[in-house]
Amino acid sequence: MNKAFYKTSKELAQLGLKGLPEEMKSSEHLIYSSPATLAFNSPGAKGFGVKRAGLAVPESVMLLVSPGCCGRNTSLFKSMPEYRDRFFFQLLDDTDIVTGRHLTKVPQAAMEMLEVLDKKPSAIMICITCVDALLGTDMERVCRKVTEKTGIPAVACYMYALTREKRLPPMAAVRTSVYSLLEKEKRHNADMNIMGYFTPLFDSSELYPLMKSIGIKNIRELSRCQTIEEYKELSKANFNLVLNPEARAAAQDIQERLGIPFIELLRLYRPEKIHNQYKLLGNALGAQLDDTIYYEKAKKAIEDFKNKYGFLTFSVGEIQNGDPVEMALMLVEEGFKVSEVFATIGELNFHFMKRLSEISPDTKVYSNLSPSMLYYEEADAKADIFIGSDAYYYHPDLPGIEWCDDAQPFGFDGLIKLFEKLDQAMEGGKLV
Numbered sequence: 001m002n003k004a005f006y007k008t009s010k011e012l013a014q015l016g017l018k019g020l021p022e023e024m025k026s027s028e029h030l031i032y033s034s035p036a037t038l039a040f041n042s043p044g045a046k047g048f049g050v051k052r053a054g055l056a057v058p059e060s061v062m063l064l065v066s067p068g069c070c071g072r073n074t075s076l077f078k079s080m081p082e083y084r085d086r087f088f089f090q091l092l093d094d095t096d097i098v099t100g101r102h103l104t105k106v107p108q109a110a111m112e113m114l115e116v117l118d119k120k121p122s123a124i125m126i127c128i129t130c131v132d133a134l135l136g137t138d139m140e141r142v143c144r145k146v147t148e149k150t151g152i153p154a155v156a157c158y159m160y161a162l163t164r165e166k167r168l169p170p171m172a173a174v175r176t177s178v179y180s181l182l183e184k185e186k187r188h189n190a191d192m193n194i195m196g197y198f199t200p201l202f203d204s205s206e207l208y209p210l211m212k213s214i215g216i217k218n219i220r221e222l223s224r225c226q227t228i229e230e231y232k233e234l235s236k237a238n239f240n241l242v243l244n245p246e247a248r249a250a251a252q253d254i255q256e257r258l259g260i261p262f263i264e265l266l267r268l269y270r271p272e273k274i275h276n277q278y279k280l281l282g283n284a285l286g287a288q289l290d291d292t293i294y295y296e297k298a299k300k301a302i303e304d305f306k307n308k309y310g311f312l313t314f315s316v317g318e319i320q321n322g323d324p325v326e327m328a329l330m331l332v333e334e335g336f337k338v339s340e341v342f343a344t345i346g347e348l349n350f351h352f353m354k355r356l357s358e359i360s361p362d363t364k365v366y367s368n369l370s371p372s373m374l375y376y377e378e379a380d381a382k383a384d385i386f387i388g389s390d391a392y393y394y395h396p397d398l399p400g401i402e403w404c405d406d407a408q409p410f411g412f413d414g415l416i417k418l419f420e421k422l423d424q425a426m427e428g429g430k431l432v
Contacts, residue, residue: 004376006340009353010361017350024345024367032371036319036342036393051127053174054157055086056198057181058225059122062157063110065090065102066129088113092131100135106142107149114150122228123181124150127157155180175250178222184258185235190217193237195251195262196244199223199406205413206294210278214287235260241281243267243410245348269322269330269415271298278411294412301419302334309426313337315381315395317388318344318368320403321414325349325356325365327387330415332360339381340364342390385425387418392431399425401432 005023012020022028054062068091090109096102110124124146128139139156146154158173175195192211194201200223201207211219218236225231240262242251251262263284268274275295282289314331316338318324325345328338329352338356343365345353356363364380366373368390378395386392386400401421409417425432 002375003372004366004374005370005372006364006366008361009341009357009363009365012345012350012365013354013357017345017347020345023370023372024365026344026367026369030371031369032373034368034373034393036317036373036390037368050157050159050170050174051087052083053171053198054125054127054155054177055083056178056222057123057125057155057228058231059119059228060125061086061088061113061117061121061123062125062127063088063090063106063113064127065092065106065109065132066127066159067092067097067131085117097131100137103132103137103142107145110146110150110152110154114152121152122231124152124154125157125177126154127159129159133158153181169246172246172249175247176253179234179250179254182232182235182254182258185232187238187260188218188236189238190215191237192216192219193234193240193260194219194221195240195242196247197221197223197408199408201243201408201410202413202417204417205410206291207411207413210289210291214282214285214289239263241265243408267322267410267414269327269418270333271295271302271330271412271415274298274411274415291412298412298415301416305419305423306335308423311335311337312384312426313339313382315340315342315383315386315391315398315400317342317386317391317394319389320387321405321409322403323349323352324388325352328352328360328363329356332356332363338363339383340366342366342368342388342394344368385422387422399429399431401425 007021015021051062051064064087090102090106092102106126114120126139126143126146128137132139143154143156155177157177158170200221208219220234220237222231222234235258237260240251240254240260242248242262242264244267248264254260255262263281265277265281268277275291278289278291314328314336316324316328316331324341324343326349328341331338338360341363343349344367345365366376376394381395383395383398386395386398387403389402389404392400392402403418403421421432
């Protein structure tokens, strides 16, 4: 009988990162795009794919240079009021794809785009697809031609699924693109930027008052910039705080070009590790961050949930605002059970996997992209509640949360909100 492929956390820890089975390496097999994975595996991804992310530059517009099959996914974003009149298309025919002649038309297409706009844009983001990856297109040259013809800065955004597992995958590359228009300015000691996401942290995040408590006056985020003038002020930061590894390349580029150093933190859900990370951040900044009240509030939120519902069994998915393995580890350390995790295992979260194997060796780990997931059996999980959009697909009748809204959780505030949402799901007995 066919079964969905999995390995237990103990088995994976024993195999080691280099010994991962082929079923867990998407480069080794056909990719299974079920409704559980389409949200992050398709060009029309929910949330922030390359196209939506490229428009994070305020007042910018995008020219999508692609075959119709790639461009059609963008119609979803054009229906959003904030993106109306910001997407334009240059569709490629078969001859364009074979000869590359479309590249000579890009500057003229940009001019035609400007003719229908009521206001001059701050930048033209030129989004290209795997077609130009295969052609080896020199997009820097194309962008220079567009800038020469229009007088407006042009920046390339690479929607290359082919590079998803390379050193600079699409969502890391686009972060570099959206910060590339920043120019060097005098740095201000009391200014900092938060980098990593295309939407802001929750306003209630303790990160803001903690930074204010040590003398930081201006905390800027790209996602909160409404005008190109506000965007340019990002160049005044004394340092960047990177909260997502996908923004590391962008932060390194800013450090090289503008001389702004960066500090990197992880989004964690284990309270002791969050506390330790704030301690290390304070040491790096030469100050003490007192997070006591936030730590205690987070621990209370967990205890209140346990007292109310007992030690539930979780199914943890990867389409969520967190690392599924680290989140599973937090739940197990807090006394809950995790019967299964849907995850892509890499260098970063394998460290969490080794720890998980010590305290929950029988937790099953599935790869969402494995074709064997066609045979997944919901009953095998024996879960009470789920976290993640993909876990919801596999367990539509369980209470749970998708936990992948645009607003970004971080630190103790993120942990508190997680358990608040889980409480709502359990009370209602359904998805929240």
